Amino acid sequence: MSNGRHLAPRPGFVLDVDRNSPPIVFHHGEGFRLEKLPPGRSRVIYPAEPLEGLADPDGAIRHALDNPLGDSEPLRALLHSDMKLTIAFDDISLPLPPMRRPDIRQRVIEAVLDLAAEAGVDDVHLIAALAVHRRMTEDELRHAVGDRVYDAFAPDGRLYNHDAEDPDGMVVLGETPHGEDVQFSRRAAESDLVVYVNINLVAMDGGHKSTATGLSGYTSLRHHHNVHTMSNSRSFMDQKNSALHASNWRMGKVLKDAGVKIFQIETTVNNDTFGRQGPMALLQKREWEWSTRDRMQFLAMKAGLDLMPTGAKRKAFSSWQAPYALTSVQAGEIEAVHEVTTANVYRQQLVAVEGQTDILTMGLPYICPYNVNSIMNPILVMCLGLGYFFNLYRGRPLVREGGVLILSHPTPWEFHPVHHPSYIDFFEQVLADTTDPAEIERKYEKQFAEDEWYIHLYRNSYAYHGVHPFYMWYWGTHALEHLGRVIIVGGDPAAVRRMGFQPASSLQDALEMASDVVGPQPTITHMKNPPILMADVT
Amino acid sequence: MKALQFRRNLPRYAAARIAGGFVPGGGASAGPLSLIDMDPPTAPGPDWVRVRPRLSGICGSDLATVDGRSARYFEPLVSFPFVPGHEVVGDLDDGTRVVLEPVLGCVSRNLHPTCTSCADGRLGNCEHTSFGDLEPGIQTGSCHDTGGGWATAFTAHRTQLHVVPDDMDDAAAVMVEPTACGVHAALAAHVPDDGVVVVLGAGTLGQVTLAALRAHAGPRTIITTARYPEQRRMAGLLGADLVIAPDEVRRAVRRTTGSRAIGAPTIDGPREGVVDRLTGGADVVVDCVGSSASLTDALAVVRPRGRIVLVGMPAEVTLELTPLWHREVELVGAYTYGTEILADGTQRRTFDMATDLVRDADLGRLVTATYPLSRYREALEHAAAAGRRGAVKIAFDLRYEKERNDL
Numbered sequence: 001m002s003n004g005r006h007l008a009p010r011p012g013f014v015l016d017v018d019r020n021s022p023p024i025v026f027h028h029g030e031g032f033r034l035e036k037l038p039p040g041r042s043r044v045i046y047p048a049e050p051l052e053g054l055a056d057p058d059g060a061i062r063h064a065l066d067n068p069l070g071d072s073e074p075l076r077a078l079l080h081s082d083m084k085l086t087i088a089f090d091d092i093s094l095p096l097p098p099m100r101r102p103d104i105r106q107r108v109i110e111a112v113l114d115l116a117a118e119a120g121v122d123d124v125h126l127i128a129a130l131a132v133h134r135r136m137t138e139d140e141l142r143h144a145v146g147d148r149v150y151d152a153f154a155p156d157g158r159l160y161n162h163d164a165e166d167p168d169g170m171v172v173l174g175e176t177p178h179g180e181d182v183q184f185s186r187r188a189a190e191s192d193l194v195v196y197v198n199i200n201l202v203a204m205d206g207g208h209k210s211t212a213t214g215l216s217g218y219t220s221l222r223h224h225h226n227v228h229t230m231s232n233s234r235s236f237m238d239q240k241n242s243a244l245h246a247s248n249w250r251m252g253k254v255l256k257d258a259g260v261k262i263f264q265i266e267t268t269v270n271n272d273t274f275g276r277q278g279p280m281a282l283l284q285k286r287e288w289e290w291s292t293r294d295r296m297q298f299l300a301m302k303a304g305l306d307l308m309p310t311g312a313k314r315k316a317f318s319s320w321q322a323p324y325a326l327t328s329v330q331a332g333e334i335e336a337v338h339e340v341t342t343a344n345v346y347r348q349q350l351v352a353v354e355g356q357t358d359i360l361t362m363g364l365p366y367i368c369p370y371n372v373n374s375i376m377n378p379i380l381v382m383c384l385g386l387g388y389f390f391n392l393y394r395g396r397p398l399v400r401e402g403g404v405l406i407l408s409h410p411t412p413w414e415f416h417p418v419h420h421p422s423y424i425d426f427f428e429q430v431l432a433d434t435t436d437p438a439e440i441e442r443k444y445e446k447q448f449a450e451d452e453w454y455i456h457l458y459r460n461s462y463a464y465h466g467v468h469p470f471y472m473w474y475w476g477t478h479a480l481e482h483l484g485r486v487i488i489v490g491g492d493p494a495a496v497r498r499m500g501f502q503p504a505s506s507l508q509d510a511l512e513m514a515s516d517v518v519g520p521q522p523t524i525t526h527m528k529n530p531p532i533l534m535a536d537v538t
Numbered sequence: 539m540k541a542l543q544f545r546r547n548l549p550r551y552a553a554a555r556i557a558g559g560f561v562p563g564g565g566a567s568a569g570p571l572s573l574i575d576m577d578p579p580t581a582p583g584p585d586w587v588r589v590r591p592r593l594s595g596i597c598g599s600d601l602a603t604v605d606g607r608s609a610r611y612f613e614p615l616v617s618f619p620f621v622p623g624h625e626v627v628g629d630l631d632d633g634t635r636v637v638l639e640p641v642l643g644c645v646s647r648n649l650h651p652t653c654t655s656c657a658d659g660r661l662g663n664c665e666h667t668s669f670g671d672l673e674p675g676i677q678t679g680s681c682h683d684t685g686g687g688w689a690t691a692f693t694a695h696r697t698q699l700h701v702v703p704d705d706m707d708d709a710a711a712v713m714v715e716p717t718a719c720g721v722h723a724a725l726a727a728h729v730p731d732d733g734v735v736v737v738l739g740a741g742t743l744g745q746v747t748l749a750a751l752r753a754h755a756g757p758r759t760i761i762t763t764a765r766y767p768e769q770r771r772m773a774g775l776l777g778a779d780l781v782i783a784p785d786e787v788r789r790a791v792r793r794t795t796g797s798r799a800i801g802a803p804t805i806d807g808p809r810e811g812v813v814d815r816l817t818g819g820a821d822v823v824v825d826c827v828g829s830s831a832s833l834t835d836a837l838a839v840v841r842p843r844g845r846i847v848l849v850g851m852p853a854e855v856t857l858e859l860t861p862l863w864h865r866e867v868e869l870v871g872a873y874t875y876g877t878e879i880l881a882d883g884t885q886r887r888t889f890d891m892a893t894d895l896v897r898d899a900d901l902g903r904l905v906t907a908t909y910p911l912s913r914y915r916e917a918l919e920h921a922a923a924a925g926r927r928g929a930v931k932i933a934f935d936l937r938y939e940k941e942r943n944d945l
Contacts, residue, residue, distance in 0.1 A: 417801070421811035425793055428786045453798040461810035 009049035012351025012533050013286075017042035022287045024526060025298070026363030026507075028490060029376060029410040030313035031305045032298075033363065035507045035526075042524040043357075045398075046286055047533035050272035051348050053325020057104075061111045064265065064329045070336025075112065075263055078193050081120035086188045087112055088162075088215055089197040091130035092140050093369035095269055096201060096530075099324040104267050106146035108197045108329070112265070113149065125187055126159040129196070129214030132221060132458065132465030133370070134419055135161040140373070164217030164465070165455050172219060173258040176250040180223035182258075185215040189260055198266045200341045202349070202392070202532060203237045204244070206266050207338035208252025216251075218449050218467055223247060225470075227437045230477035235391035237534060239342065252334060265331040266341040269324035271348055271531035280320065284531060310412070317366045318373055349534040353398065356537065358522030359514050360399035361507070362389050364409040365530055370464065370472070375416040378495040379423050379472050381409050386486065387475030389529060395537040398525055402484040404514035406507065411491030413498075418462055422454045426469035427498065435500035437477045445470050484517040539578050540941040541689030542914055544603065545570045546618035551606050558605025563922030565605035566915045571622075573911060575941075579685040579693045582671055583648060586693045587630055589638065590942050593712040593908065594687030595625030595933040596921040598741065599851045600679075604918055609853040616680040617673035623687025624679035625933070627702060627711035636699040637714045638687065639889050640677040641874050646695035647672050659877025659885070662722075677874075688911065688934055690942035700889050703897075710902030712933055713746070717901055718892035720746030721754065723824055723849040723872035725880075729755035733821035734795055736787065736839055740764035740773045741924065742904060742931050743849055744826035749899040751824070752777030754891070759794055761820070763787050766925040776899060784835070788813040791820050791839040815861065819844060824872075828852035837861045847872050908935035 015021065023034040024044055037044070054060045065075040072078075079085065089105045092098075109126065116124055126145065128136050141159065142150045153159035162185060163169055171186045188194045188211070196214075200206040213221065224247035230236065232243040239245045255262070274280035279301060282294045290298070305313055328344040330337045366376060368384040376384075385407040390397065399405060415424045430444050445467060448454065454466025479486075486501040487510040493503040504510035515522060527535070547570040554569025565571070578588065600622050602608045624640035643661040644652035647670025655663035668674035675681020678694060685692030702711045724747055729735055735757045737748050748762055762778035763786075764770040773781045782790045792799050797819055801812025819841035825832050828850030834857060836846045842865040849872045862869060875888030896902065906929035909917035914934070921932035936942050 417809060417811040419811070421813075425789050428782065428789060429780075429793065432782075447793070451793070452796060453792065456798060457810055463811055 009051055012048040013046045014351070014353055015044040015046065015286075017044060022290070024287055024528070025283065026361070026408045027365040027530070028363055028408045030310070030317045030366045031410070032302055033408055033490065033507070034302075037524055037526060038511070041521060042526065044526045044528055045351055045353060045533060045535060046528050047271055047531040048348060048351065049284070050270040050325070050531070051327050053270055053327060054329070057107055057326040057329070058111065060326065060329050061108055064331040065111060065115065068263070068332025069330055069340060070333025072263065072332035075195070075331065076115050076119065078263060079116055079119035079121050081122070083121055083192040084123045084190065085116055085121050085193050085195065086125045086127060086191040087195045087197060088127045088129040088188060088211065089144065090199050090210070090214070091128045091133055092136050092144075092372045093133060094199045094201050094205065095322065095324055096367050096369060096372070097273070097320050097322050098143065098372060099269070100321040101143065102146060103144050104199055104269070104326055105144045105197050106149065108265055108267065109145050109149055112195050112197070124153070124158060126153050127185065127187065127215070128161045129210065130162050131214050131216060132164055132218065132468055134458070134462045134464045137462065162215055163459055165459050170217055170219075173260070174254040176247075176254055178247070178250060180247060180251060181219050182212070182251045182254040183216045183219040184255065184260065188215050189258070192261065194260060194262045196262060196264050198264070200266050200268050200345055202388070203239065203342055203345050203534060204242070206341055207239075207245070207248065208334055209245070209248040210264065211262055212248045212251035212255060218465070220251065221467075221471075222449075225474065227441050227474050227477050230437070230474045231481060233391075233478060235393055235397070235478065237391045238394045262334060263331065264334040264337045265329065266337050267326055268328045268341060268344040268348065270327045272324055273322050273531040275323050314366070314375070346534070349532050350394070350536045351533045353535045353537045356396055356400040357398060357403065357525035358400060358518040359404045359406060359511065359524045361406045361524060361526045362408065362529065364389070364407055370468070371416070371419075374419045375414055376409070377415045377420055377423055377427070378411050378413065378492075378499055379427060379469050381407070381411045381488070381491070382499055383472035383475045385409070386479035387472065389527060390476070390479040392527075392529065392533065393535045393537050397482055398527060398535050398537055399483065401482055402517070404485045404487065404517050405479065405483050406487045406489060406510045406514065408489040408507070409491055411488050411495050413492050413495040419464060420469070421457055421463050422448055422451070422466040423464070423469040426473075431498050437474050437480065440470065440473060485514065487513055539576060539690040540911055540939060541574060541576050541621045541685065542571055542911060543574050543576065543619050543621055545572070554604065555606030558607065561919065562605065563601060563919035566918040569604060569606060571604055571914070573914060578691045579683060581693050582683055585696045587696060587699070588691055589626065589628040589630060589636065589694050589699070590691050591623070591626050591628040591687045591689065591934075591936045592635070593627050593708045593905070593933045593935055593937075594623040595712050595716065595931055596917060597625055597716065598743065601918065601922050602851065602853070605922070607853060612680070615668055615674055615676050617675050617682035620675065620680055620682050621686035621689045621692065622679050623689065623934070624677045625712055625715040626687035627708050627714075628687070630699075635702040635711070637702055637711050637889070638678060638694055639698045639700060639718075639875070640679055640715065641876070642667070642672060642675055642677060642681060642684070644670070645697050659887070661876040662874035663876070688914075690936055690939050700893070703893070706893070706897060707902060708937075709905040710896050713896050713901045713904055713931065714889060714892045716742050716931070717746045717750070717896050718875040718888045719743060719849065719872070720750040721891045721895060722875040722878065722888050723747050723847055724750035724754050725878050726870060726872040727751065727755065727822045727824055727847045728845060729757050729822050731756045732758040734759045734761070734791070736791055736820045736823045736836075737762045737778070737826060738784070738787070738823065738832045738835060739826035739850060740769035740781075741826065745769075745772055745776055745904055745930060746901060747824055747826055747849060748773060748778055749776045749901060750895060753895055753898065761787070761790055761794060766928070768928040769925050769930070772904070772930060787835050788816065788838055792816050795819055795841070814838065816841075821845070822847065824849055826850045830855040830857060833857050837867065840865070840867050842866060844868070845870065904930040905933055906930050908933045910935060911939060
C-alpha cells in the first residue's frame with residue numbers, strides 16, 4: 001500500500017484486473033467515466049510516475065549550449081556580430097497541455113539571446129515553426145517566449161509565425177534521392193545559423209523533423225505526410241521503423257548539403273501533466289491508491305462537470321497549465337542530440353507490456369496537438385485515438401491485427417470555425433463520400449491544399465491549412481488497416497458513423513459489440529494515457 | 539360522384555392552420571377539406587369534356603392549402619368551394635387516356651381575343667385570370683366551375699388535355715405536370731455553359747427540376763440540397779454531382795466555385811472561417827423550397843449578377859434584400875409552363891418536353907405511394923412527411939373507385 005511518498009518515481013506498470021480492482025478512470029473529453037473492466041482477462045497499463053526535474057534548468061541549458069553533442073562547436077563559438085541568426089521554436093502544439101510559465105522555450109531562447117548579445121549579433125529573427133498549423137496569437141507567443149523576448153522582437157517584426165504559403169518567403173533547396181522536394185523558410189535558409197528550440201513531448205518529435213517539417217510547407221510535407229508513409233510506419237513513434245522519420249532525415253541531409261547550418265536544442269519534460277497537488281492530481285494516481293478524500297473529490301468533480309455546459313467545461317480545462325519539469329536538455333548536431341533526447345523520452349514513457357490484446361480501450365482527453373484553446377472536433381478525435389495513441393508503441397501494436405479499438409470521447413459534431421474551417425468541409429464533403437485514406441488522398445487532397453480561401457485564412461487568420469485535416473486522417477491509416485472495428489463510447493452517434501466507426505452508449509455495450517469481431521471472452525487492455533506512456537510490446 | 543371538397547370556412551381554416559402546425563398534413567383532419575358526394579361539374583361550354591381521373595397527385599401547393607398556409611394573394615384567384623387536384627392522368631369518356639394541363643387561360647375562359655401571353659402560348663402568364671366565363675381560379679383544382687382531380691370526375695377544356703402515349707403507364711403520366719414545372723424552371727434558369735447550378739430542395743419539384751437541368755442545360759456542376767436519405771439517393775440518380783444537407787450548402791458552393799467567404803462579425807470579433815455568405819458563388823440557384831431560409835441561402839451563395847429562380851411556392855417571407863441590390867442579383871419566378879423558346883429559336887410545348895423527360899429519366903419511379911380517396915387524411919399526412927418517410931410523390935388512385943366506374 002502506498003503512503004504517497006516514494007523514494008524514486010515508480011516506472012510504468014501493468015495491472016491485471018481482478019475482482020478487487022476498483023473502477024478505472026477513463027478520460028472522456030472534458031469529463032471522465034468510471035469503468036469496471038471484466039476481471040480475469042483485463043489489464044490496465046499505467047504510465048510511469050513523473051521523473052524528477054533538473055534542479056537548475058537554466059544552468060543545465062547554459063551547460064548544454066557550451067557543451068554540444070556531435071560534430072558541433074559550442075553555440076557561443078558559432079555566433080559573430082555580422083551574422084544573420086534565426087531562432088525557430090516549436091509552436092502551440094507542444095507541450096500538451098501548455099506548461100506553466102516560464103515555458104521551456106522562454107528559458108532556452110533567453111539563454112540563446114544572451115549569448116547572441118554577448119557576441120554582438122543584431123540580425124536576429126524568431127520564428128514559430130508551425131509548418132501548416134495555425135498561427136499563434138500574441139498571447140500564445142508571449143506564453144511561449146516570455147514577455148521580455150516578445151516585447152523586444154515582435155513589435156518590429158522580428159518575431160513572427162512561419163508562413164508556408166508566402167511565395168517570397170519560401171524556397172526549394174533541393175530534392176532527396178527519393179525525389180522529395182525540400183522546401184524551406186527563405187529567412188532560415190539564408191541565415192548563417194538556425195538555432196532550433198524544441199520541446200520533445202513524444203518520440204516522433206524533434207530531430208530533423210523540427211526544421212524539415214516545421215519550417216517547410218505543402219511542397220515538402222506532401223512527401224511524408226501521406227498515406228503511403230503512414231501505412232509504412234510501424235509505428236511513426238518508433239524512429240527505427242518510421243517512414244515519416246526516414247523521410248525527414250533524408251530532407252535533413254538535403255538541408256545540410258544546401259549549407260543550412262542548424263544548432264539543435266532539444267528538451268524533454270517529465271510526466272507531471274496534472275500536478276502532484278490540486279484538483280487534477282488524482283489523475284496521476286492509481287485508483288487503488290486513492291484515499292477517501294480522493295474518491296470524494298473525484299465524485300464531486302465528475303458531478304460538477306456533468307452539470308456544466310460544454311463551453312464552460314472547455315474553458316475550465318483549457319485554462320489548465322501543466323507543471324512540467326525539465327528532465328533533460330541537449331544541444332549541438334541534430335542527430336547526436338536527438339539520440340539522447342529520444343533516450344530521455346523513453347526513460348519517462350516506455351512501459352514494458354507482454355503480448356497483444358483482443359480489445360484495446362482508451363479514454364481520450366480534452367486536448368490533442370491541434371485543439372489548444374479550441375475544440376476537439378471528430379477528426380481530431382480520430383487522429384488522437386487512431387493516430388497518436390494507437391501508435392504509441394514499440395515492437396507490436398498493443399492490439400492484435402483484426403482486433404477492436406474502443407475509444408471513449410463525446411466526439412461532438414462541432415468545429416471551431418476560425419481554427420478548423422477546412423475540417424468542416426472535410427467532414428461534410430469528404431467523409432460523406434469515403435473514409436478510405438487512399439481514396440481521400442487521391443480524390444480530394446489537392447483541391448483542399450490549393451484552395452485560395454483556406455490559404456488566405458491560414459496566412460491571415462488563425463486557421464490550420466486547408467490540407468491539415470487530411471493529415472489528421474492519414475495519421476490513422478496504420479490503425480485503420482490493422483483494426484477489425486473501431487467503437488466510440490459516449491460519442492455523438494451521427495459524427496461517429498460519419499467517420500465509419502460504431503457508436504456505443506456504454507463500455508459494456510461496446511464490449512458486447514466488439515465480441516462480434518473478436519469472439520467471446522476477449523482479452524482487454526486499457527491504455528491509461530495521459531500522462532503519456534509508450535508501450536514496449538514484446 | 540365522390541370528391542374531396544375545400545370550402546370557405548374560416549374557423550376550420552384556422553383549425554387547419556393550427557393542426558398543420560403540429561403535424562404537417564394535419565389540416566386534412568381539422569380543416570375545411572371533406573370527402574363528399576356531389577354532382578359532377580357541368581361543362582361550361584361546348585369544348586369542355588368530362589375527365590375521370592386515374593391518378594391524381596398531391597402537390598406542395600395543395601398541402602399548403604390543406605394546412606392553411608397558402609398566401610392570401612390567392613384569395614381573389616380561387617372560387618369556393620373547389621375540388622383540389624391539378625396533377626392528373628385520367629380517361630375521357632371515349633377511353634382516351636389524357637394528362638391535364640391545368641392552367642386556365644383565355645381560351646378556356648372563352649375570352650376573345652386572348653391576352654398577349656396566351657397568344658404567345660405562355661398560359662401561365664395569362665393576363666385575364668379570374669375573368670371570362672369561369673369563376674376565378676388560376677388552375678383546375680382551384681376553380682369551382684371545373685372541379686378538380688381529387689374526385690371521380692371533373693370537366694376540362696379540350697385545349698387543356700394531352701393524350702398519353704400508349705407505352706406510358708399511369709405513374710409516369712401523373713408526373714408529367716410537375717415535370718413540366720421543372721422543365722420550365724430549368725429553361726428559365728438560363729444556365730451558362732459550364733456553369734454551377736444549385737438546386738435547393740429535393741422534393742418532387744427539386745427532383746424534376748434537377749432532371750430537367752441535366753437534360754436541357756449544360757452545367758458543369760449541379761449541387762442539390764436534400765434532407766433525407768431517399769431524397770439524396772434519388773438526386774444522385776437524377777444527375778446531381780453533389781448532394782448535401784441543406785445546412786451545408788454555403789460551404790459546398792464555396793468549395794465548388796473556389797469562392798472566398800465572409801463571416802459576419804459578432805460582438806466577440808471577426809469570424810474568419812465562418813461561411814455566412816460568399817464573395818463569388820454559383821451562377822444560378824433554383825429555389826424549389828420557397829421559404830425565408832431557402833431564399834436567404836440562395837442570396838448567400840449566388841454570384842454577383844447571378845440568377846435565382848424561385849420555383850417553390852412561397853407565402854410571406856422575411857428576407858434581407860441588401861445582397862440582391864449590392865450584388866445585382868436577378869430574382870425571377872418560374873410558375874407552371876406553356877410554350878418554351880429553345881436555344882436554337884424553335885418552340886415546343888412544355889408538356890411535350892416534360893412527357894419526353896418523364897420517359898427518358900424514368901420519373902414515374904418518383905410516385906412512391908397511392909391512396910384511395912377515402913384514406914385522404916393518411917394520404918395528405920404521408921405527402922406532408924414524404925421526405926422523412928422515404929417518399930417523393932404521393933397520389934390518389936381513383937381507378938378502383940366505385941363511383942368512377944358508375945358514372
